[in-house]
Amino acid sequence: MARREAPAAGPGSRALVVDVIRSAAAISRVELADLTGLTQPSISNIVRELITDGIIHEIGSADSVRGKPRKLIAIKPANRFGIGFHLGPDTLTCVAVDLTGGVVGREVVPRPSASRLAGQFEDFTAGLDLPRGRIEGLAIVTPTPYPGSSSTTHEPAATRADLADRIGLPVMVENDAAAAALGEFWSRRVSREQAFGCIYLGTGIGAGFVFGGALFRGASFDAGELGHMSIDYDGRPCPCGNRGCVERYASMAAVVADSGLSFDGAATVSSAYDAIARAAVNGDADAFALLDRAAGHLAVAATSMVNLLDLGRVVLTGPGAALAGSIYARRLRTHLERTAHSRQRHPVLVELSAQPRDAASIGAAALVVQAAVAPGHTPGA
Ligand SMILES: [Zn+2]
Incomplete structure (x- = not known):
């Protein structure tokens, strides 16, 4: 070190x-x-x-x-708390963490309208009996929208100031992969000397990085678009404008599309993906081959990411890693052992998140905690 x-x-x-x-x-x-x-x-x-x-x-x-x-x-764990909200397409996951990043409360509710977020914050914190004076703030996470898309995920940024006014506490907004990275960094006690990365497998694929103890955000809070790293010049076209983006081969949506299976109209991408992942881990050879191939594609992009940034440790998380995480982790480990440029100098650890489905909301809450007790983080500071 x-x-x-x-x-x-x-x-x-x-x-x-x-x-x-x-x-x-x-x-x-x-x-x-x-x-x-x-x-x-x-x-x-x-x-x-x-x-x-x-x-x-x-x-x-x-x-x-x-x-x-x-x-x-x-x-001192139970002295201050951060609250994290993860806005999914249909649900809102609410989490409270203490100063060590340990989860002290969790609730999943149907996604409320923006105007109901303050009310939900009050209900959630009151239900946990957390002393108001010890709550440091709220962070809201959403997936990153495509460039130019008319996604409603900009909604929280627009209502952030209003929400902060209504709950009387600071409100932060972050993307899911970046928040998850900070959460894993904080709760796993990763040293700030370690170049740390996190891959978030969701409907798309994102990554987050913590360098020198601080989340790396890029020029416009858009760092970590691993899903749009191309692995094929002539590959599948992507709505982002590029071709061969790894997200088109390895995300939950890609796995469901490549399965050729037809799911009934009520099935969401995540329920269809979970059905495939469950079959794969229960010994279904076709389902396993499908996920193993997706993982192989991700491993190629992961090597480029690790090489660009000389990462020492990568955590796999997100809903896509909940059931099938071990299939992805095994592929990434074997591929990085053979291909990481730094492999002669240091190992590249690949680990699985302990709470992949809640990683973004836990990370949001950890962001609040870090901002409150260790402000002034800048890379290398
Ligand atoms: Zn793309």
């Missing part, structure tokens, strides 16, 4: 200290100084401030080589 240059204590120092404590689980002040490069007096000041704010607490002592026991500090 690369040692960072000793930074001067500044606005980013507090975020850095919170992030190192989060990824270490429990750590002493001496180790904190060592890992952050900050001086002991700076660490003492920041730690005192964080204890006063209720963000961290002392949890006991570890033996020191020099004989004097060292107090360990950790994130």
Whole structure:
């Protein structure tokens, strides 16, 4: 692991200290100084401030080589909460997480109109009995719309200020894949030194990246369009304007279309996909071959993504990874072992999300938590 240059204590120092404590689980002040490069007096000041704010607490002592026991500090889980809403086509998934990213409440309701979102926020938080003063805000996630599409997913951005007014708390808006990446980063205690990526398998395919502890957003909050990475010059045309986009071969919608199966009119893409995925994991050879081929296509794009960014760890998540995640993960691992440019220098870990269906809403709530307790994240700060 690369040692960072000793930074001067500044606005980013507090975020850095919170992030190192989060990824270490429990750590002493001496180790904190060592890992952050900050001086002991700076660490003492920041730690005192964080204890006063209720963000961290002392949890006991570890033996020191020099004989004097060292107090360990950790994130105080149940002291502040973030709320995440994931707007699906028909449903709204509501999640509350604590400071460690642990889920403390979850509810799925039929998708309400924009004007009902504030009411739903009140109902959800009241049902969980969360003290109002400890809720840091709300983040809403939606899929990224196609360029030029008349998608209604811009709706939350338009109503964000109004919603913030009505609930009296900050409201953020993010796309599903980016939020899921931050959620996995936060709750898996991924170190900020690790170049971290997340692949979100939904109706389409997206990716999110966390570099230096901060979500990478690009010039217009549009980074991570993995689904529109082309894997074939003469490939299938895509509504985005390009050809051979991996989403046309490996997304839930592509798998359902390629199955040649006819589902009844009431079946959504996700229910039809789940039926195929269930058959595949229960030993249906045709269904398995279909998903394995989709996974093979994704693996080709995943290698390009890993190579472009020199990623060290990739998590697979999203509703498409809920039942068939192991089929995708196996393909990605074997392909990356043979093709990742960095394979001689470091392994590229491919992991499966523990809560793939809720990853976007959990990530939204984690975004709120990160903004509240570790603001000032900029890559490399
Ligand atoms: Zn495309």
